[in-house]
Amino acid sequence: xxxxxxxxxxxxxxxxxxxxxxxxxxxxxxxxxxxxxxxxxxxxxxxxxxxxxxxxxxxxxxxxxxxxxxxxxxxxxxxxxxxxxxxxxxxxxxxxxxxxxxxxxxxxxx
Amino acid sequence: xxxxxxxxxxxxxxxxxxxxxxxxxxxxxxxxxxxxxxxxxxxxxxxxxxxxxxxxxxxxxxxxxxxxxxxxxxxxxxxxxxxxxxxxxxxxxxxxxxxxxxxxxxxxxxxxxxxxx
Numbered sequence: 001x002x003x004x005x006x007x008x009x010x011x012x013x014x015x016x017x018x019x020x021x022x023x024x025x026x027x028x029x030x031x032x033x034x035x036x037x038x039x040x041x042x043x044x045x046x047x048x049x050x051x052x053x054x055x056x057x058x059x060x061x062x063x064x065x066x067x068x069x070x071x072x073x074x075x076x077x078x079x080x081x082x083x084x085x086x087x088x089x090x091x092x093x094x095x096x097x098x099x100x101x102x103x104x105x106x107x108x109x110x
Numbered sequence: 111x112x113x114x115x116x117x118x119x120x121x122x123x124x125x126x127x128x129x130x131x132x133x134x135x136x137x138x139x140x141x142x143x144x145x146x147x148x149x150x151x152x153x154x155x156x157x158x159x160x161x162x163x164x165x166x167x168x169x170x171x172x173x174x175x176x177x178x179x180x181x182x183x184x185x186x187x188x189x190x191x192x193x194x195x196x197x198x199x200x201x202x203x204x205x206x207x208x209x210x211x212x213x214x215x216x217x218x219x220x221x222x223x224x225x226x227x
Contacts, residue, residue, distance in 0.1 A: 032214075034215070034216070041201075041223075042220070042221065043116075043201075043203045043218040043219060043220055043221040044154070044203075044218050045218065046215060046216070046217065049215055088153065088154070090216075092214070096142060096207050096214050096216075097144070097156065097159065098156075098216060100153050100154050101153065102152075102153040103153050
């Protein structure tokens with residue numbers, strides 16, 4: 001069974017520091033990877049997508065993909081209290097369905 | 111990003127009644143939409159895949175007669191929870207794929223919180 005694994009946390013990071021969120025996946029042929037942010041009581045919103053090995057940067061967010069090791073990570077630089085949320089890792093199936101990780105709860109402490 | 115609108119955002123109903131939730135893609139056409147359910151402190155659970163003009167594909171364990179899905183147009187999919195019971199109380203979220211070449215990104219509606227008394 002295809003799986004996406006995340007540490008549920010909570011991960012506590014001081015304001016201004018770098019938050020590092022990790023995700024591993026089981027399906028070696030997966031090609032598309034996504035990070036979503038979900039605030040409590042709200043629906044997920046897309047933060048980053050990554051399709052190639054290496055780093056992809058967008059503002060304070062950097063997604064990193066290593067297909068050989070089957071992991072994808074999300075770095076948040078200069079963490080802000082507003083970054084406190086649950087971060088969901090998702091891996092796309094061939095039919096456009098996503099396999100979801102359980103999410104990592106991130107807490108940014110002022 | 112693309113806009114997916116979901117309505118109502120909150121609904122409270124009595125046990126035994128039916129509730130309809132609408133999901134609209136506002137600025138694009140969505141041939142495929144997905145319906146998720148999320149219980150407190152749990153991750154998203156895919157309920158069904160809704161394809162425009164055809165029957166929905168339900169995930170294992172999801173009762174198709176209880177959760178009726180209709181995707182009659184390229185911009186609207188509806189989920190009807192029939193004969194709702196308290197255990198159906200949950201956060202229901204729809205999403206739609208925006209295709210770009212060989213890739214696609216999933217955008218979510220705002221979600222509908224159902225409380226069955």
